[in-house]
Amino acid sequence: xxxxxxxxxxxxxxGLVKRYGTVEAVAGIDLEIQRGEFLTLLGPSGSGKTTxxxxxxxxxxxxxxxxxxxxxxxxxxxxxxxxxxxxxQGYALFPHMSVRDNIGYALSVRKRPRRExxxxxxxMIDLVQLQGMEDRLPAQLSxxxxxxxALARALAFAPPVLLLDEPLGAxxxxxxxEVQAQLKDLHERVGTTFIYVTHDQEEALSMSDRVVIMQSxxxxxxxxxxxxxxxxxxxxAATFLGKSNFLHRDxxxxxxxxxxxxxxxxxxxxxxxxGKILSQTYFGSVLNYxxxxxxxxxxxxxVDAWRGGAALRPxxxxxxxxHDEAVVPLED
Amino acid sequence: xxxxxxxxxxxxxxxxxxxFLVLPALVAxxxxxxxxxxxxxxxxxxxxRHFETLFGSPAWMSSFAQSAVIAVSAAFxxxxxxxxxxxxxxxxxxxxxxxxxxxxxxxxxxxxxISAMAFYRLFxxxxxxxxxxxxxxxxxxxxxxxxxxxxSASLAGFDPKLEQxxxxxxxSTFTTMRRVILPSIRPGVLAGALFAFITSWxxxxxxxxxxxxxxxxxxxxxxxxxxxxxxxxxxxAAVVLLAVTLVVFLIWVLxxxxxxxxxxxxx
Numbered sequence: 001x002x003x004x005x006x007x008x009x010x011x012x013x014x015g016l017v018k019r020y021g022t023v024e025a026v027a028g029i030d031l032e033i034q035r036g037e038f039l040t041l042l043g044p045s046g047s048g049k050t051t052x053x054x055x056x057x058x059x060x061x062x063x064x065x066x067x068x069x070x071x072x073x074x075x076x077x078x079x080x081x082x083x084x085x086x087x088x089q090g091y092a093l094f095p096h097m098s099v100r101d102n103i104g105y106a107l108s109v110r111k112r113p114r115r116e117x118x119x120x121x122x123x124m125i126d127l128v129q130l131q132g133m134e135d136r137l138p139a140q141l142s143x144x145x146x147x148x149x150a151l152a153r154a155l156a157f158a159p160p161v162l163l164l165d166e167p168l169g170a171x172x173x174x175x176x177x178e179v180q181a182q183l184k185d186l187h188e189r190v191g192t193t194f195i196y197v198t199h200d201q202e203e204a205l206s207m208s209d210r211v212v213i214m215q216s217x218x219x220x221x222x223x224x225x226x227x228x229x230x231x232x233x234x235x236x237a238a239t240f241l242g243k244s245n246f247l248h249r250d251x252x253x254x255x256x257x258x259x260x261x262x263x264x265x266x267x268x269x270x271x272x273x274x275g276k277i278l279s280q281t282y283f284g285s286v287l288n289y290x291x292x293x294x295x296x297x298x299x300x301x302x303v304d305a306w307r308g309g310a311a312l313r314p315x316x317x318x319x320x321x322x323h324d325e326a327v328v329p330l331e332d
Numbered sequence: 333x334x335x336x337x338x339x340x341x342x343x344x345x346x347x348x349x350x351x352f353l354v355l356p357a358l359v360a361x362x363x364x365x366x367x368x369x370x371x372x373x374x375x376x377x378x379x380x381r382h383f384e385t386l387f388g389s390p391a392w393m394s395s396f397a398q399s400a401v402i403a404v405s406a407a408f409x410x411x412x413x414x415x416x417x418x419x420x421x422x423x424x425x426x427x428x429x430x431x432x433x434x435x436x437x438x439x440x441x442x443x444x445x446i447s448a449m450a451f452y453r454l455f456x457x458x459x460x461x462x463x464x465x466x467x468x469x470x471x472x473x474x475x476x477x478x479x480x481x482x483x484s485a486s487l488a489g490f491d492p493k494l495e496q497x498x499x500x501x502x503x504s505t506f507t508t509m510r511r512v513i514l515p516s517i518r519p520g521v522l523a524g525a526l527f528a529f530i531t532s533w534x535x536x537x538x539x540x541x542x543x544x545x546x547x548x549x550x551x552x553x554x555x556x557x558x559x560x561x562x563x564x565x566x567x568x569a570a571v572v573l574l575a576v577t578l579v580v581f582l583i584w585v586l587x588x589x590x591x592x593x594x595x596x597x598x599x
Contacts, residue, residue: 059496080499092493096515106501109511157502 008070009035009160009193011056016065018051018217025051027217029065035160038187038194042204043214044240049197050165052214056195057163058082069160085154085162085192089169091146093138099125099149100134106157124152127186144175151183155190164196168203180206201241205229213237229257234332245299246330253330258302260326263289263318271319275299280311287311293320360570371562382568392553392569399533399550402464406471407529413472414479414528415521419513421480422487433480440477447474448541455542462544470538475528482527486520519591526584530577 011033018026026048033039041049054060056067058079067075074082093102101108103124107117125131128148138146147167154162167183168176184207187194198204204211205225213220213228213236221228221237232238235246238255245261247254267274275293282288286302289312293299299320312318335343366372367379386392417436421429439447451470452461460466494516498508514521536551543552550573557566 057496057500059499078499079496080502080504082500083502084500086497086500088493088497090491090493092491092497094494094497094512105498105503105511109498109501109503109507153501 010070011161011193011195012068012071013052013056014066014068016052016055016067017063018048018055018060019063024217026055029217029219031212031219031222033193033195035070035193036191038184038196038207038209040196040198040204040208040211041214042198042201042211042240043220044199046216047214048217049199049214051217053163053165053195053197056161057084057086083157083159085157085159087147087150087154087162087164087167089165089167091138091150091167091170093146093149093153095138098135098137099130099141102138102149103152103156105153110157120156124156127155127189128152143171144179147171147179151186155192159192161193161195164194166198167196168198168200176203183207205241211241213240215240231328233330235330238328238330243300243302245296247296247327253332254327255330256299256322256327258288258300259286260322261299261301262321263291263301263303265312265316265318267319271321273320275318275320277312277314277316277318279314282311291318291320357574360567360574363564364567364571366564366567368564371564371567382564385565386568386572389565391548392565395548395550395553396572398548402467402471402547402549403529403532405464405468406475406532407525409468409472410475410528411479411521411525414476414524415483415514415517417476418480418483418487419509422484422490433484436480437477439474444537448538451538452541461542462546464547466542467539467547467549470542471532471535472528474535474538475531478527478531479521479524482524483517483520486517490516519587522587523584526580530580533577533580534573 011031013029013031013033016026016029017024029048029052041052043049051060055062058074058077062075065075066073069082094105097105100121104117104121107120112120121134125134128151130145130148130152133141133145133149138149141149147170150167168179171179180203183194187207196203196208208225210222210224211228212222215236220240221233223231228237228241232241232244232255235253235255238244238246243258245256245258247256273293273295275291278290278292278298280287280289282305285305287305289301289303291299291301301320362373363371364382365378365380366374367377367381368374421433447470451466451473455461455466455470458466460469490513494512495508498512499505503511534551535549536555539547539549539552540555543549550569554566554569554573557563557569
């Protein structure tokens with residue numbers, strides 16, 4: 001199936017706007033999505049990420065701008081003719097249909113021969129490992145199984161693009177991490193372009209080729225997870241993806257990740273400042289300290305918990321240092 | 333633990349109220365079993381002679397058939413119209429749609445006698461008086477709002493994402509309605525159809541206004557039977573009328589239970 005779906009699936013979005021009355025839910029988006037890419041739209045609720053996805057799916061009309069699939073405009077194409085697979089929030093499985101009929105639905109409405117549908121459904125069942133569940137109703141499946149049926153249903157007609165609207169939101173944390181790995185693996189096998197909406201930074205970082213950070217209907221920053229994490233361009237990008245300290249120096253604001261700060265008792269050669277520990281919190285893998293420094297105000301510092309030995313008590317005086325490349329200048 | 337006085341009193345009062353509501357409807361049953369020739373309570377002796385008369389009478393039998401044909405056809409028409417209307421209003425989902433919905437429910441609120449006069453005024457020039465077509469049309473108008481209510485209630489619990497999912501998978505509006513929306517709201521559609529059937533089955537006011545000689549439904553013949561003589565055959569007919577209504581109601585109850593068992597609300 002990677003053969004048929006990898007033929008197309010490149011999207012270009014230009015000047016896309018969605019206005020409700022005077023409110024701009026999507027306020028001018030320009031974005032190129034490569035075929036076969038795993039792209040994540042990341043943002044808080046109200047950032048316009050879901051509206052953007054719904055416009056790509058064809059459920060929302062664009063107020064202005066264009067969406068091109070492999071160079072052809074699709075804004076005038078109704079949702080049912082766009083041939084985009086979609087995994088809905090809450091899955092939206094048809095409750096009165098068996099797993100088999102859910103997965104075969106897209107082919108059956110396309111009037112494909114019975115034999116072809118049966119073969120394809122079996123293929124998809126194998127792909128998402130639901131053997132033996134074919135005749136169950138969605139209500140008889142666990143959340144994780146429902147999620148896999150939704151994936152199989154959306155991929156059954158080999159769409160060039162798969163849209164995913166917070167597909168892991170309903171799963172508990174342990175299962176979510178498992179499914180993240182499965183999704184990434186599935187993406188590599190089918191070769192379809194994935195456009196994934198989430199507000200969860202961990203999901204964005206762990207699965208995506210590129211992440212689009214959105215806020216107030218606009219793109220804040222686009223890049224690979226590594227780029228976004230190590231070189232955030234704005235204060236919003238720095239705090240929404242990971243945690244950050246902000247230093248005010250030379251009339252600019254600089255971002256400094258808590259784990260890139262070196263903290264020790266006593267002094268060494270390349271200390272930047274000294275400070276006093278205000279509090280410490282244990283997170284299992286890391287120990288987080290809040291340190292009142294003499295030059296930069298309160299800084300958060302993350303230390304590998306296994307390295308630190310005994311936790312330092314509040315009031316302890318410490319030296320603090322970092323490498324030059326750890327601080328990143330911000331635009332705002 | 334023994335129930336206290338107020339609990340016992342409440343229970344007793346509830347039973348009295350229930351009897352007050354139900355017993356008058358059941359009074360036809362003993363009366364229909366009287367061995368005498370006039371309407372009376374049987375005293376010690378019971379007889380099925382009035383049922384014999386009822387089922388042996390071509391006039392009564394034709395009334396049964398007429399009532400059944402009209403009720404089934406009217407229920408079918410009301411169900412189609414009411415369902416389409418409910419789905420249409422659900423899809424529009426605006427303030428105007430709510431206003432239209434209120435307007436469509438008017439036949440339920442308007443006193444039957446007013447509806448009856450309206451049908452009379454309308455049917456005379458249209459030549460629909462005293463005809464099957466006219467009866468079916470009038471009863472469908474009375475039943476459609478009930479279907480609108482039950483189907484709208486089903487649609488309120490329908491996840492609009494299912495419709496989006498169907499379209500996203502390539503289904504046209506019509507296919508989506510047939511394969512996704514209708515199966516999901518089937519309990520509401522069936523309930524509406526049953527209510528529309530019962531509405532037509534025992535309707536008398538409108539019927540009296542728009543029929544003359546050829547249409548003689550069961551309620552109309554009972555009405556005449558009571559007015560012109562005190563023949564207990566009428567009581568026997570009432571028992572059959574009641575029995576059919578109860579059976580339909582029972583079907584509805586069973587459907588509700590099955591729908592709940594098949595479709596437990598996920599989360």
